Amino acid sequence: MARRASGPWSRLRYRFDNLMVHGTPVLIGWLTLVCLVIVVPASVVLVWADRGAPSGFSGRATAVWQSVGRTLRLGGEVGPPVYVAMSVLLALVALLFVSALVSLITTGLNERLLALRLGRSVVLEERHTVLLGWSDQVFPVVAELVAANANQRRAAVAVLADEDKAHMDGEIATHVGDTGTTRVICRSGATTDPAVLPRVSPGTAKAVLVLSPGGPDGDRHVVKTLLALDAAVPRAEDRVVVAAVREPRHHTAAVLAAGPHGHVLSIDDIVARLLVQTSRQPGLSLVYRELLDFAGDEFYLVPAAGLAGRTFGEALSAFATTSVAGLVRAGGDTVLSPPPDVRIGAGDRLVVITEDDDTAVPADTVPPVDEDAIVAAGPRAPAAERLLLLGWNRRAPLIVEQLDQYVRPGSSLDVVSLSDAATLRSAVSAVGGCVRLLVTFHHGDITERRTLSGLDVPSYDSVMLIADDGGSAQAGPETDDRTLVTLLHLRAVEEAAGRELSVITEMTDDRNRLLAPVRQGADFIVSGRLISLLMTQIAENRHLAGVFDELFSATGSSIHLRPAADYVLPGRDVSFATVVESARRRQECAIGYRLRAEAATGPSHGVRINPDKRVPVRFGTGDAVIVVAEG
Template sequence: MQHIASLWRRLQYRFDNLVSRSTPALIGWLTLACFAAVVPVSVVLVWTDRRPPSTFSGRLEAVWVSVGQTLKIGGAVGSPLYVLASILLALVALLFVSALVSLITTGINQRILELRMGHSAVLEARHTVVLGWSDPVFSVIAELVTANSNQRRSTVTVLASKDKAEMEEEIGARLRATGTTNIVCRNGCTTDPAVLARVSPQTAKAILVLPPDGDDGDAHVVKTLLALNALTPETGDAIVVAAVHDAHNHLTATLAAGPRGRVLAIDDIIARLVVQTARQPGLSLVYEELLDFAGDEFYTVLAPALVGRTFGEALLAFSHSSVVGLLRADGIALNPNPGTTITASDRIIVITQDDDTAVVADAACCIDEEAIVTANPRPPTAQRLLMLGWNRRGPLILDQLALYLTAPTRLDVVALGDEPALGGTYDAAGAPQHLDVTFHSADTTDPRVLGRLDVLSYDSVIVIGDTGHASPPPFVTAQAPEADDRTLVTLLHLRAIEEATHQEIPLTTEMSDDRNRLLAPVRAGADFIVSGRLISLLMTQISESPYLADLFDELFRAEGNELYLKPACDYVRAGEEVTFATVVASARRRHECALGYRLRAQAATGPTYGVRINPDKRQPVRFTPDDWVIVLAES
């Protein structure tokens, strides 16, 4: 057996050497091999034929005909010159046919390879272009599919430095159905203008630039925006929406985006929402409902019937839509004075199910004046807050918290790293006097640490991904991959504390990956700020309605109008059945826009967890002292 194996290996070795030689030598050996196989077989066929030629020369002639037909060189018989001429013509024909087949096959293979690699150009108009590949891309595509569900045909084109087949496979795995939306993937570098031309951004209606994963995510976004400007220097009607992680890079990206661009600062927005939600439990659920295309969202409508009437009257002019502001020639006016007159050029900003569901239907007749109460503003109270974890968003959260506080507040920050290093990332000297921040170095995944903290004594607990350090240098945006893992472990111990004490911890959690939220061991209806999903929802909303960039900017700021969850008993009598029109009328007296409510009894029941946005103003509802009204107000 060893001898046979050795012989086989030697034959393989000689064959490999033969194949590796020059093309003429390879052709010669293949020709000899063909003749060595065809001639003996042809001889056998002729000599074993039922009626072989009677003469030896006749049999040799028959062998030649068989060889010629088999090798496609004619096999003609006659004079030697005639035979040579026929062989030459056959070889010339064979050469040209082989070359032609080879060229056609090569061209087809190259085209197929080009298509599979995603290098072909897209010929679409009024489509949406998504540039970049990161986890939020799935939420972006899913929301675009939902937004386009009422259109007969729409296209979303994705360009990223990733294999086309892999992109299509991952999208297919995460999105089971795309409805009327066609998803087209192309491979290439988004910072190369020549490659950008493949997705035809010149004819697109919207372009979304996603920050890729990695340390140079923000720099990549800026270069992509510059490449877009180089490809389409003239201003078109396509809205460009981009996102950067570090707020320090926001101005740079805005300059690169140009006048048609809108750039979101992810860390800044997340920090604002974390603080707003920590102050008002349940607010994250409200934003989730408003930003998700599957529910009610912001639209603008023309209402000729309301021209000349006041904004206060418009609040009750739509029974199935909630009025929150005006879109005027000079910009957005959220929650303007109720006495503001609506002009012919104004568009009314409403929260409604779709752009065709905002129909004027007066609900003023459903107001129960007797049920309206007038409550005095509640005085600010001192608070104790606890933050578990520390990352690059930590200083931003503390800065935003200082803007909102009006009463003495103590904040304890517990995170990895030494206390001087943690404290050095926050400018305590510039903070307001009523915010007292203390840093503690400890591992929040250790149950003994949480036990010593007496978590239940705090008014609110904020859990963020703990990396033990603050903001990295400019253009470096990566967060430690284990940050969400540490958050899950911390939440597990907090859940154990709730179950052991039978008390609820007012908890706000910040995560990076939406998939980890499904694993979070917290009670149903808890507040989550998932940066990836939230930013993808914002980008999609703005890409469909550009004016929303200014609207959300005001909602997320400490100044101006914001969303609040206020006690329902401050607006109407608790325990009595009232229409939501009565709640809207009560809020109007306080210069507020009521747009929904949250019922305490349903706070742990999905999928809405008691949140009802844009209810029918004519339908009755009974509030308890523990329920909330969702309003748009300045304070």
């Protein structure tokens, strides 16, 4: 048993605590008594020690009173009793007024400082960007907004999340660094509370991005935040609202909550489709990375008034430093890679890839085309494929469904996962089953070398490595750890086989991509970063939503990497304008190329987006032309 403290200091503290609980009147009384006990004796000592003090008792008593009055701010006046009493009363009133005023000012300043420190004050900005929610997506979104606002003098990003303001400020400073001309303002509060949302002034913002906090309830949190936003501020046509949900079953509810002018991305659908496209076209992930960030050239919509009445095919060669990829009709319909003979209307806009929205300027002269270098390649007969899927998560059924739409009948897919085969077959059947693709399920741990050794991995045309959550509803941070271990084994298989494997890897955290034991320029799909880039692009230009909807839809046009030898003669210097013309004759829009010899050299890894059409280039074996086309 602990010995009870019973010393004098403990008893004194105990009595003081009991005194504090009696309230303000008792505290004032005790404070007055303590002051008098100290001030009066000290004043007596001062007067009696003063050689110039009066000699009589009455005079010294008056001097003591004056000393006490000056010390306690009571004036110390002498004279008739009524005069002294009134002077003391006025001094007490003045003292009370000044004390109350100081107290009110101090309290107000403390409350203001506390509100600023806790992030509860209102952001008074206009045409700023608002981020609602907190997750790892915040950092790439803020970084891309900073890059997009680099040419603006005063730009602001307001972040509202149910987190400590100091914590958010520190995390953004650590992960983003210098924000240049963009001010990042953090505020604390629940994003699902309509009374809290005005702290970041969403009513005067140019764009509002709703981020998912992750976890099993992340999508429901996004939907609730969208409803709170609609309740807090009236809908406005000039404000962009962008959100993202993970599971397709929540997409419809989120679209309804976002309203007619909102844009909701379905993360699982987009990631699954891009994984499938990249698995069949190595290097495609690098192309999307170049197009979606603000560091290089990206998509813009520019007026087509100067080209009104001309054909789309003529517009393809009208620019020297801008690549044309499609049209947005006056009615709002987006068409990527339309037929070359389509006429451009006066109210149409061109979908272009250029450095900035003011660099899409038609050239004075059409760049020259080398007719002798153009190749009229015939259609390639697709062949059956052998594909390998390592891992299983909630997106895997969508991946299988998408593969079944792309491959030739007779193609096969082997799936290896810790989940049991019956569960996986049931999941695939739930999304529609397979018609062209023969799917075989294998139970095994992909992080074990013997599992991969028994698969003959080099015999597959393509390998997809996705986060294996073992059948759980949500993938945690440890799934990337398992992916890194599997990549180590695949690297060993690659070295033993003496050739490169076509591997596309899915990761949840972009920081782990830097740890991946793979060759430079390997294909990675980082779901969080990909969706962050898409959301930022739409937030900066709402009209790009239609462009991305078509690029990531199951039908319509998409981006392809096709052999350069199908367009121009290899080993010959040709202008990129010649490549554009060759692609035009195949009803495609050439937007760049990839050189195999530079595939291992960063940061572009051989990818050239929107090259100058006048600059010559020589293609060799393994080089590819990047086109926007159907199929």
